[in-house]
Amino acid sequence: MRSYDYLIVGGGMVAANAVKGIRERDEQGTIGILTEEPNGPVTRPALSKLLWTDPDFTYDKIWMTPEEDDGTTLHTDSRVTAIDRDKGQVTTQDGQHWGYGKLLLATGCAPIRLELPESERVRYYRNVSDFDAIKKIAGEGRHIVVVGGSYIGTEMAAALVQNDCRVTLVHTEEVLGSAMFEPALASRFHQRFVDNGVMLLGGRKVTGGREENGSVTVELDDGSTIEADAAVLGLGVEPAVDFVAEAGIEVDDGIVVNERLTTSDANIFAAGDVARYPDPLLGSNRAEHVDNANRMGAAVGRIMAGSDEQYAHTPFFYSMIFDMKWRAVGTLDSTMAVIEDAPNGPERAIYYYLEGERVKGVLLYNVEAEKLDDARAVLADDAPQSAETLIGRIEVV
Structure with missing residues (x-):
C-alpha cells in the first residue's frame, strides 16, 4: 500500500x-x-x-x-x-x-445520460476527451445536434456554429433562456442564436437514439427524429x-x-x-x-495543512455566448420578481432577482467583473429592497 x-x-x-x-x-x-x-x-x-x-x-x-x-x-x-x-x-x-x-x-x-450510448460521435460533454472527439468532427458544414438549453448546451451550440457546423439545439423551453432570464432578455438571447444560424427546436426532450453508418439519430418525445453527424448532450x-x-x-x-x-x-x-x-x-x-x-x-x-480559516466566499458564475457575456451571484430564476437597471440601454444592464423584498440573485449583463463585490453586498443586505432602493445602486458605466 x-x-x-x-x-x-x-x-x-x-x-x-x-x-x-x-x-x-x-x-x-x-x-x-x-x-x-x-x-x-x-x-x-x-x-x-x-x-x-x-x-x-x-x-x-x-x-x-x-x-x-x-x-x-x-x-x-x-x-x-x-x-x-x-x-x-x-x-x-x-x-x-x-x-x-x-x-x-x-x-x-x-453527466446525466440517456439511453443513447456514448461514442466518438455521441458525447455527454464534460472533459477533454469530449472536446477532442467533437473537434475532430466539427467543420465542413457537418450537422451536429446539441441537446440541452443550459450552460453546456448553449455554449456548445454557439461555439459549433462559429466553427463551420450546422447546429440544431434541442431544449425544453419555448424561448431559450426563459427559465433564467426575464422575458425581454430571454427574447434577445434566443434571437442571437437564430441570427447566428442555430436551428432552435424548443419545447422538446430527447428520449433516446442510435448510431449507425457514421451518423447519429436522436429521438424526440413527440416521436420525431433528427439525423446528424454527431450529438453533444448537456443534460445537467x-x-x-x-x-x-x-x-x-x-x-x-x-x-x-x-x-x-x-x-x-x-x-x-x-x-x-x-x-x-x-x-x-x-x-x-x-x-x-x-x-x-x-x-x-x-x-x-x-x-x-493546518490553516484555521473558514470558507466564506460566495462564488460567481458566468457565460460567454456570441457578443453576450454575463456574470452572476446567487439564484437566477425568472419566476422571481426581476428588476432591471439599464440606464444606458438594454445591452449593458443589471438584473436583481427578488423573493419578497430580499434580493436572492444579481445578474451583471455585459457589465464588468469589478462590480461583483457590489452585487455580493446587495445579497448581504437584509433590509427590504425595491426598485427605488436598487435602481442606480450599482453604477453601470
Missing part, C-alpha cells in the same frame, strides 16, 4: 488548486492525486468557450500541472471505489489500496457520491461539509462541484462553477 500525507480523489481544477493551497502551509508533505481520467486537470471552462472561439487560446493552455510539484504524484486511470475510514485508506478499481493522513474528496459531478450533472455514501459520510445532493470544508469525518474533506457547504450569503449551497473550484480548492488545501 502506498500512502500520502494528503490524498486527493479527483483530478480536476479543485485538485490543482488544493496542491497550491497545501504548499502555502506545508512545503514537505507528500501529495497524491487519484483521477479516473487518462490525463491531469484542465481549465474545464475552456472546453466549451475559448478553445472554440479565441484563436489565440491554444490547446496547450488548458493544462494544469500539479504533478510538477516535487512532492506531488498524479495517478491517472485510477477510479476510487471505496473508503475504509478505520484504516485510513481508499481502494481503486484495480484492487490497490492507498493510505492517507488527510483525504480530500474532489470527485466533481457526472449529478454529484459523484456513490462510494462516499457507502463509507458512511453524510451526503445530501453532494457531500455535506461545514465552514471548514470538513465532512462528518474529521480527516476527510470535500470541495468543488461535489461539496454542499454553508455559504454565508446563500445558505446551504453547492456550486458547479470555476470560481468556486479555484477559491474552494485553494482554501481546502490550506485548511488540510
Whole structure:
C-alpha cells in the first residue's frame, strides 16, 4: 500500500488548486492525486468557450500541472471505489489500496445520460476527451445536434456554429433562456442564436437514439427524429457520491461539509462541484462553477495543512455566448420578481432577482467583473429592497 500525507480523489481544477493551497502551509508533505481520467486537470471552462472561439487560446493552455510539484504524484486511470475510514485508506478499481493522513474528496459531478450510448460521435460533454472527439468532427458544414438549453448546451451550440457546423439545439423551453432570464432578455438571447444560424427546436426532450453508418439519430418525445453527424448532450450533472455514501459520510445532493470544508469525518474533506457547504450569503449551497473550484480548492488545501480559516466566499458564475457575456451571484430564476437597471440601454444592464423584498440573485449583463463585490453586498443586505432602493445602486458605466 502506498500512502500520502494528503490524498486527493479527483483530478480536476479543485485538485490543482488544493496542491497550491497545501504548499502555502506545508512545503514537505507528500501529495497524491487519484483521477479516473487518462490525463491531469484542465481549465474545464475552456472546453466549451475559448478553445472554440479565441484563436489565440491554444490547446496547450488548458493544462494544469500539479504533478510538477516535487512532492506531488498524479495517478491517472485510477477510479476510487471505496473508503475504509478505520484504516485510513481508499481502494481503486484495480484492487490497490492507498493510505492517507488527510483525504480530500474532489470527485466533481457526472453527466446525466440517456439511453443513447456514448461514442466518438455521441458525447455527454464534460472533459477533454469530449472536446477532442467533437473537434475532430466539427467543420465542413457537418450537422451536429446539441441537446440541452443550459450552460453546456448553449455554449456548445454557439461555439459549433462559429466553427463551420450546422447546429440544431434541442431544449425544453419555448424561448431559450426563459427559465433564467426575464422575458425581454430571454427574447434577445434566443434571437442571437437564430441570427447566428442555430436551428432552435424548443419545447422538446430527447428520449433516446442510435448510431449507425457514421451518423447519429436522436429521438424526440413527440416521436420525431433528427439525423446528424454527431450529438453533444448537456443534460445537467449529478454529484459523484456513490462510494462516499457507502463509507458512511453524510451526503445530501453532494457531500455535506461545514465552514471548514470538513465532512462528518474529521480527516476527510470535500470541495468543488461535489461539496454542499454553508455559504454565508446563500445558505446551504453547492456550486458547479470555476470560481468556486479555484477559491474552494485553494482554501481546502490550506485548511488540510493546518490553516484555521473558514470558507466564506460566495462564488460567481458566468457565460460567454456570441457578443453576450454575463456574470452572476446567487439564484437566477425568472419566476422571481426581476428588476432591471439599464440606464444606458438594454445591452449593458443589471438584473436583481427578488423573493419578497430580499434580493436572492444579481445578474451583471455585459457589465464588468469589478462590480461583483457590489452585487455580493446587495445579497448581504437584509433590509427590504425595491426598485427605488436598487435602481442606480450599482453604477453601470
